[in-house]
Amino acid sequence: MKEPKNGRSAPAPVAPHAERNPGCPLDLGWVEDVRVNRSAIERRTATLPGRRTVKQEWQAAWLLRAIQCMDLTTLSGDDTPGTVQRLCGKARQPVRADLLEALGVPGIHVGAVCVYHTFVATAVEALRGSGIPVAAVSTGFPAGLNPHPLKLREISASVADGAAEIDIVISRQHALNGDWQALYDEVRDFREACGDAHMKTILATGELGTLRNVAKASLVCMMAGADFIKTSTGKETANATLPVSLVMVRAIREYHERIGYNVGFKPAGGIKTAKQSLDWLILMKEELGDDWLRPDLFRFGASSLLGDIERQLEHFVTGQYSASFRHPMA
Numbered sequence: 001m002k003e004p005k006n007g008r009s010a011p012a013p014v015a016p017h018a019e020r021n022p023g024c025p026l027d028l029g030w031v032e033d034v035r036v037n038r039s040a041i042e043r044r045t046a047t048l049p050g051r052r053t054v055k056q057e058w059q060a061a062w063l064l065r066a067i068q069c070m071d072l073t074t075l076s077g078d079d080t081p082g083t084v085q086r087l088c089g090k091a092r093q094p095v096r097a098d099l100l101e102a103l104g105v106p107g108i109h110v111g112a113v114c115v116y117h118t119f120v121a122t123a124v125e126a127l128r129g130s131g132i133p134v135a136a137v138s139t140g141f142p143a144g145l146n147p148h149p150l151k152l153r154e155i156s157a158s159v160a161d162g163a164a165e166i167d168i169v170i171s172r173q174h175a176l177n178g179d180w181q182a183l184y185d186e187v188r189d190f191r192e193a194c195g196d197a198h199m200k201t202i203l204a205t206g207e208l209g210t211l212r213n214v215a216k217a218s219l220v221c222m223m224a225g226a227d228f229i230k231t232s233t234g235k236e237t238a239n240a241t242l243p244v245s246l247v248m249v250r251a252i253r254e255y256h257e258r259i260g261y262n263v264g265f266k267p268a269g270g271i272k273t274a275k276q277s278l279d280w281l282i283l284m285k286e287e288l289g290d291d292w293l294r295p296d297l298f299r300f301g302a303s304s305l306l307g308d309i310e311r312q313l314e315h316f317v318t319g320q321y322s323a324s325f326r327h328p329m330a
């Protein structure tokens with residue numbers, strides 16, 4: 001990440017989309033060879049937040065980057081066109097103008113807005129001209145138990161309404177049964193239905209049983225053409241965690257080394273504080289390098305993280321914390 005030298009933290013302009021991952025044939029030998037050392041993974045992630053930290057203007061710069069890498073999300077049963085429109089307003093101007101001015105940042109927006117299919121057209125309209133893509137959760141999100149043909153139609157409908165990114169959920173049963181061919185075929189079909197829209201595959205790691213299953217499912221989804229692998233829906237009992245993320249980003253690194261394509265990573269669910277966002281950015285920088293600190297290869301899926309980041313930026317500028325209601329999301 002480019003870091004400020006003079007206290008100013010203007011983020012570089014960033015493109016939303018990287019080169020597509022075409023996938024590769026399913027390599028069952030590779031999948032079955034996967035091993036995960038749980039205690040080593042847990043040790044590494046337990047020490048990471050304590051060992052590394054960024055302060056002051058560097059922290060402000062990293063928090064601005066976290067905003068640029070955010071899929072600002074609303075996935076509630078009480079979503080309405082009005083709340084989605086207000087969220088899109090927040091996506092265009094995620095930080096108060098006076099704070100941006102004080103930071104010396106001309107303008108900034110989030111990576112994408114993420115909604116249910118029903119609100120794709122509303123969000124597309126509200127974001128017109130902003131360059132912010134709309135992501136739709138799909139394929140029977142969050143449980144992923146709808147009939148397969150219906151899932152494909154749901155993807156097509158969101159693409160037709162203007163979604164540039166589709167967040168699919170995998171059938172957890174395929175991973176739990178070790179039926180990697182079925183998972184590969186399913187995700188391959190989803191990828192085809194997405195057409196030009198970028199596909200993020202949600203593993204719902206909290207429901208996959210073991211870290212080894214997480215690693216295997218990550219590889220299979222990338223072989224099937226996932227542009228991103230994403231931890232969680234936000235609706236599982238356990239959502240994004242650092243150990244699960246470490247396993248997934250190491251699978252991304254392995255796929256890159258063997259197949260040559262960069263696949264993105266999206267931790268999602270339960271990421272609410274600026275401090276947590278810094279932990280994830282440090283993880284990405286240390287494990288995958290600076291290329292994965294941009295929105296084309298890294299996103300946070302989060303509905304409430306932005307409010308805390310804005311509060312921290314306000315504290316950096318004014319030295320004071322405001323109440324969270326002063327930074328409403330929608």
Ligand SMILES: O=C[C@H](O)COP(=O)(O)O
Nearest residue numbers: 233234269270301302303
């Ligand atoms: O994909 C995004 C998640 O559903 C957001 O989860 P959250 O509401 O816990 O931030």
